[in-house]
Amino acid sequence: MWIKRLNITHFGRFYQKQLSFNPGINVIYGENESGKSTVHQFIQAMLFGVERLRGKAARRDVYTKFQPWEQGRSYEGSMEIEHDGERYRLVRNFYKEDEFFRVEQLSTGKEINLPGNEIDTLIDGLNRSNFKNTLSISQLESQIDMRFGLSLQAYMANIQKTKSQEVDLNRTFEFLKKAKKACLDKSPEKQLREQQNIRNNLAFSESEEDRLSADIRELEKELERVREKIQSCQSDFRENRRKEQKERMAAVRLIEENNAIASRYRELKSAYEQMKCTMPEDNFEDLKEKWDEANEDYEDLADQYDQISGRNLATLFSIAMFGIIPVAAVFFLKSNMFIRFSVIVAFIGVLLLTSFILQRGRRHLGIRLKESKENLQDIHDQMEQQMFGRGNQERLSQMKEELDELREQYEKIQIPLKPYIEKYGDDISLETDDVMDNESSGKLRNEEERLMKSLERLIVQKENFEQRMAEREDLELEIKQLAEEVKSAKEEAGIIQECMDILYDLSEEIHSDFGHTLNREVSDMICQMTGGKYTWLTVDNELNIKVDTGSGFAEPDQLSVGTREQIYLALRAAMVKLLFPEGNMPLILDDSFGFYDDKRLLQTLEWLSEQNFEQILLFTCQTREMSAFEQLGVPYTSISLNDRRA
Numbered sequence: 001m002w003i004k005r006l007n008i009t010h011f012g013r014f015y016q017k018q019l020s021f022n023p024g025i026n027v028i029y030g031e032n033e034s035g036k037s038t039v040h041q042f043i044q045a046m047l048f049g050v051e052r053l054r055g056k057a058a059r060r061d062v063y064t065k066f067q068p069w070e071q072g073r074s075y076e077g078s079m080e081i082e083h084d085g086e087r088y089r090l091v092r093n094f095y096k097e098d099e100f101f102r103v104e105q106l107s108t109g110k111e112i113n114l115p116g117n118e119i120d121t122l123i124d125g126l127n128r129s130n131f132k133n134t135l136s137i138s139q140l141e142s143q144i145d146m147r148f149g150l151s152l153q154a155y156m157a158n159i160q161k162t163k164s165q166e167v168d169l170n171r172t173f174e175f176l177k178k179a180k181k182a183c184l185d186k187s188p189e190k191q192l193r194e195q196q197n198i199r200n201n202l203a204f205s206e207s208e209e210d211r212l213s214a215d216i217r218e219l220e221k222e223l224e225r226v227r228e229k230i231q232s233c234q235s236d237f238r239e240n241r242r243k244e245q246k247e248r249m250a251a252v253r254l255i256e257e258n259n260a261i262a263s264r265y266r267e268l269k270s271a272y273e274q275m276k277c278t279m280p281e282d283n284f285e286d287l288k289e290k291w292d293e294a295n296e297d298y299e300d301l302a303d304q305y306d307q308i309s310g311r312n313l314a315t316l317f318s319i320a321m322f323g324i325i326p327v328a329a330v331f332f333l334k335s336n337m338f339i340r341f342s343v344i345v346a347f348i349g350v351l352l353l354t355s356f357i358l359q360r361g362r363r364h365l366g367i368r369l370k371e372s373k374e375n376l377q378d379i380h381d382q383m384e385q386q387m388f389g390r391g392n393q394e395r396l397s398q399m400k401e402e403l404d405e406l407r408e409q410y411e412k413i414q415i416p417l418k419p420y421i422e423k424y425g426d427d428i429s430l431e432t433d434d435v436m437d438n439e440s441s442g443k444l445r446n447e448e449e450r451l452m453k454s455l456e457r458l459i460v461q462k463e464n465f466e467q468r469m470a471e472r473e474d475l476e477l478e479i480k481q482l483a484e485e486v487k488s489a490k491e492e493a494g495i496i497q498e499c500m501d502i503l504y505d506l507s508e509e510i511h512s513d514f515g516h517t518l519n520r521e522v523s524d525m526i527c528q529m530t531g532g533k534y535t536w537l538t539v540d541n542e543l544n545i546k547v548d549t550g551s552g553f554a555e556p557d558q559l560s561v562g563t564r565e566q567i568y569l570a571l572r573a574a575m576v577k578l579l580f581p582e583g584n585m586p587l588i589l590d591d592s593f594g595f596y597d598d599k600r601l602l603q604t605l606e607w608l609s610e611q612n613f614e615q616i617l618l619f620t621c622q623t624r625e626m627s628a629f630e631q632l633g634v635p636y637t638s639i640s641l642n643d644r645r646a
Contacts, residue, residue: 001083001084001584002021003021004019004021006019006039006077006078007077011045011076012035012068013038014039015070019639020639021617023617024637025634025636026618026637026639027618027626027637028620028641029623029639030621031642034621036590036620040138040617043079043136044131044132045092046077046078047119047128049092049094063096076094077092078090084584088105088112089106090102103119133572134579135586135587135588137589144450163378188482188486190490191490192482192483195475213462217458222451223455226444226451229444230445245422250420253615261409261410265406265407268399268406271504274400276396291379295376298376304365305366305369316354323351383421396612478528517578518578519538519539522539522570524573525607528610529569529600530600530603534549539571545567547567568597576613585613586612586614587615590619593620601625605625605634609634626638
């Protein structure tokens with residue numbers, strides 16, 4: 001296969017860019033930032049598509065890096081190739097929202113259907129891994145991915161053993177590694193350690209449950225005793241409340257009767273006063289003055305009568321207090337019985353005489369009070385006769401008698417009502433207080449509340465203890481199950497590792513079948529490139545290289561950068577011969593000789609021109625490669641990127 005033409009419609013910095021190549025050596029010259037790497041990446045993208053990553057990595061992937069500078073839906077191009085005498089055009093749109101890939105056979109105009117849109121179904125052995133590790137050498141990337149060793153071994157095994165390309169050791173190893181990782185990832189070993197730590201933190205004393213149970217039983221007994229006392233107090237309270245309700249009912253009945261009498265009295269009094277007002281007023285003023293004078297005398301006598309009772313009692317009390325002194329003195333002086341008896345008789349006589357005198361004065365004042373009241377009543381009767389006449393007078397007398405009777409009833413009912421009012425107050429109702437408001441019941445309630453809180457705390461502690469025990473039992477069961485799962489996962493991972501070891505040993509056997517050929521090819525190539533300085537090197541199954549320096553084997557990193565680049569170039573060329581024995585593939589070199597001196601460059605380019613590559617695309621920012629080809633007399637095609645606009 002060789003590349004005939006590139007049509008870069010919209011890719012990176014290029015827009016509507018066309019480049020044509022010839023078989024043999026093509027030197028694509030351009031200064032820095034002229035787009036050499038973009039052209040190189042475009043060739044790879046046309047063959048295998050543009051790699052896209054996900055997440056944060058997408059900001060640095062190839063798709064993003066080579067998006068057209070002029071944003072839009074156009075992100076496409078085409079490439080014409082020739083393979084086995086047929087010309088094809090590869091057409092791609094890289095835009096993720098409208099991506100497509102089409103292969104056209106130019107001789108017939110037909111579209112070639114490639115299974116999976118993979119180019120290796122058209123060109124055997126041409127896949128992304130083979131291309132990047134053999135045919136394409138980017139800037140500072142001449143070293144081969146070590147994982148490519150497995151792909152090479154698989155390919156050689158397919159060709160030499162099975163005559164097919166179905167075996168892929170690299171994918172097999174990747175699959176087994178993922179399977180092993182999946183086994184270890186799903187292994188609950190971390191969860192097992194966490195659960196074991198949790199179980200260890202759930203430490204408890206075996207005697208703690210017994211202690212909590214005993215404390216709970218003791219508190220329950222004490223709480224029961226307190227509640228019995230409260231129940232007893234409640235029974236007493238209910239009995240007292242029943243008695244109180246009876247008293248209140250009696251008091252309410254008395255109050256209702258009292259209110260009825262008072263209401264009747266007020267109504268009768270109002271009628272009485274209205275009737276008095278309708279009587280004639282002849283000589284009424286004179287009688288009114290007499291009644292006022294008589295009433296004033298009566299009130300004065302009544303006040304004196306009320307006061308004299310108090311004074312009499314005070315006088316008797318004073319005489320008794322002063323008289324008791326000589327009596328006490330006689331007893332304390334141990335006089336004979338006659339003297340003691342005489343003194344007591346005299347003391348009693350004085351008290352009786354004083355009482356008689358005082359009572360006599362009170363009786364005399366009572367007679368005067370009665371006469372004054374009768375006089376007041378006579379004047380009142382005369383006034384009534386003047387006001388109502390004889391007929392009305394009789395009615396007023398009857399009303400007066402009724403009023404007196406009602407007053408007597410009112411005063412009489414106050415006697416049994418007074419104790420209730422003193423006990424329950426003026427506002428008596430049938431409602432009673434349902435709360436036991438006494439000191440003993442309050443203390444019992446407080447004690448009950450304290451015991452209940454203490455009991456609740458202990459019950460919570462016991463429940464927590466039982467929960468910890470249950471959790472520990474569950475943890476033990478879960479830990480046992482997790483341990484079995486961990487063991488099973490490790491056994492499964494161990495089996496996978498054994499399979500990988502077997503395959504690795506098999507890969508070494510496969511490598512031994514073609515390893516001598518690879519070593520001989522690489523050694524011959526490096527001998528030609530170095531002018532016989534290094535004649536032998538070895539490549540193991542992981543593509544690790546050792547160079548025989550004559551005094552021992554050295555790693556490539558121990559040699560100069562230029563020599564190391566030559567070794568990697570020789571290894572790539574040797575693998576191309578193994579992968580593509582017909583030599584019909586292009587080799588792409590992108591500024592690959594930056595570390596070469598002039599002599600090394602001349603030797604390498606001379607060797608390169610002698611290899612059986614159908615096409616070589618050599619990208620460079622210098623002119624010394626073209627000078628070397630001219631010096632060697634090797635024909636080449638020169639293509640400049642500087643004289644064309646991007």
